[in-house]
Amino acid sequence: MDDQSHQRRATATEMAHxxxxxxxxxxxxxxxxxxxxxxxxxxxxMNGGNGGYPVGHQPTTIKxxxxxxxxxxxxxxxMVGMFCLIMTPVLRVVVSIYAFYKEHDTLYVWITSIVLVIxxxxxxxxxxx
Amino acid sequence: MVQTMLIxxxxxxxxxxxxxxxxxxxxxxxTPILTLMMGLDIKYAIGASIIAVIATSSGSTIAYLRDDxxxxxxxxxxxxxxxxxxxxxxxxxxxxxxxxxxxxxxxxLVFSGWNMWRKLRxxxxxxxxxxxxxxxxxxxxxxSYYDKAAxxxxxxxxxxxxxxxxxxxxxxxASGMLGIGSGAFKVTAMxxxxxxxxxxxxxxxxxxxxxxxxxxxxxxxxxGSILPNIAVPLALGILVGxxxxxxxxxxxxxxxIRIIFIPVxxxxxxxxxxxxxxxx
Numbered sequence: 001m002d003d004q005s006h007q008r009r010a011t012a013t014e015m016a017h018x019x020x021x022x023x024x025x026x027x028x029x030x031x032x033x034x035x036x037x038x039x040x041x042x043x044x045x046m047n048g049g050n051g052g053y054p055v056g057h058q059p060t061t062i063k064x065x066x067x068x069x070x071x072x073x074x075x076x077x078x079m080v081g082m083f084c085l086i087m088t089p090v091l092r093v094v095v096s097i098y099a100f101y102k103e104h105d106t107l108y109v110w111i112t113s114i115v116l117v118i119x120x121x122x123x124x125x126x127x128x129x
Numbered sequence: 130m131v132q133t134m135l136i137x138x139x140x141x142x143x144x145x146x147x148x149x150x151x152x153x154x155x156x157x158x159x160t161p162i163l164t165l166m167m168g169l170d171i172k173y174a175i176g177a178s179i180i181a182v183i184a185t186s187s188g189s190t191i192a193y194l195r196d197d198x199x200x201x202x203x204x205x206x207x208x209x210x211x212x213x214x215x216x217x218x219x220x221x222x223x224x225x226x227x228x229x230x231x232x233x234x235x236x237x238l239v240f241s242g243w244n245m246w247r248k249l250r251x252x253x254x255x256x257x258x259x260x261x262x263x264x265x266x267x268x269x270x271x272x273s274y275y276d277k278a279a280x281x282x283x284x285x286x287x288x289x290x291x292x293x294x295x296x297x298x299x300x301x302x303a304s305g306m307l308g309i310g311s312g313a314f315k316v317t318a319m320x321x322x323x324x325x326x327x328x329x330x331x332x333x334x335x336x337x338x339x340x341x342x343x344x345x346x347x348x349x350x351x352x353g354s355i356l357p358n359i360a361v362p363l364a365l366g367i368l369v370g371x372x373x374x375x376x377x378x379x380x381x382x383x384x385x386i387r388i389i390f391i392p393v394x395x396x397x398x399x400x401x402x403x404x405x406x407x408x409x
Binding site: 012015040045051057074083085107 | 191194272336339355
C-alpha cells in the first residue's frame with residue numbers, strides 16, 4: 001500500500017470516530033428540543049390555542065421565558081424548545097472541537113475553535129447592531 | 130388554530146424532505162408559502178425560515194454523520210469563510226448596495242446551473258483524473274462515501290480549495306445581507322468549484338447551514354420575529370421530513386438529485402438577477 005492511501009485510510013477511521021461522537025450528541029440535542037417543542041404544542045392545544053400571552057405576543061427576554069415556563073405557559077415552553085433547537089448547531093461545533101482533540105487532530109482543533117470564536121463574535125455583533 | 134398547525138406541519142414535512150435531499154435551506158419553499166398563501170408578514174416569514182433552516186440542518190445531519198456521507202473537515206474549514214462572510218454581510222448592510230450582490234450572485238447561480246447541466250450530460254459524477262491538490266491533501270479534505278444507489282464506496286478528491294473558500298465567503302456575505310441562498314451557494318461552491326460529488330456536497334451543505342443560521346437566529350428570537358404558533362409546528366414537521374429526506378437522498382441516484390437540483394438553482398439565480406435589475 002502506498003503512503004497516500006495508507007494516510008487516507010487512517011484518516012477515514014479517525015473520521016468515523018469523530019463523526020460518531022458528534023452524531024450522538026447532536027441526536028440527543030435534537031431530541032431534547034423536539035420533546036420540549038412538542039410538549040409546548042400539546043399545552044397550547046389543551047389551552048384551546050391560548051398561548052398564555054396577549055394575541056401576537058410571546059416572551060422574548062430570558063427572564064420572561066423562564067418565568068413563563070415555570071408557570072407552564074404554552075408559548076414560553078415553545079420558545080424554550082426553539083431556543084434548544086437554535087443551539088444544536090453551536091453544540092455541534094463545540095463537540096467537534098472535543099472530538100478532534102480526542103483524535104489528536106491539532107489542525108482541526110484550531111480550525112473548529114476559530115469557527116466557534118467567529119460564531120461568538122457574530123452573536124455579539126448581532127445583538128448590538 | 131388546529132388547522133393552521135396541521136398545515137404548518139405538512140409544509141414542514143415537505144420542506145424538510147426537499148431541503149435534506151438538495152442541501153438547500155428550505156427558505157425558498159417556506160417563505161413564499163407563508164407570505165403568499167398564509168398572508169403572513171415577511172418579517173415573521175423570515176423568522177420562521179431561519180428556524181426551518183436549523184431544523185433541516187440538524188435533522189438531516191444526524192443520518193449524514195452516522196452514514197458518513199458528509200465531509201466534516203470540508204465543512205469545518207469552509208465554515209470559517211461563511212461565518213466571516215456572515216459578519217461582514219451584517220456589518221455592510223446599508224453601506225453596500227444589495228443590487229450588485231443580487232446581480233453577481235444571481236449570475237453565479239445561473240452559471241452553476243449551466244455547469245451542473247454539463248456535468249449531467251457528461252454522466253460522470255466523480256472526476257477520477259483529478260491529480261491530488263496540495264492544499265486539499267494538507268488539510269486532509271479528500272474523502273469518500275458509500276453510495277447506496279450505486280452500491281459502492283466512492284472516493285473523491287477535492288480541488289480548487291481557495292476558489293471554494295472565496296465562494297463561501299461570498300455565500301456568507303450574501304446570506305448575511307440578503308437573507309437568502311444559504312444552501313444554494315454552499316452546494317455550488319463544493320460541487321462546481323471544488324469538484325466534489327453532489328451527494329457529499331448536499332450533505333455537507335446541510336451541516337454547514339445550521340451554523341450560519343444559528344448566529345442570526347438568536348437575533349430574530351429575541352426581537353420577536355419568531356412566532357411560536359407558526360415556527361414550532363413547522364419545525365416539528367421539518368425534523369420528521371429531514372430525517373426521512375436524509376434517508377431518501379442516499380438511495381436516490383446522484384443523477385436524479387442533479388435533475389431536481391438544476392431547475393431549482395436556475396430559478397433562484399434568475400430570481401436574484403431579476404431583483405438586481407429592478408433594483409432590489
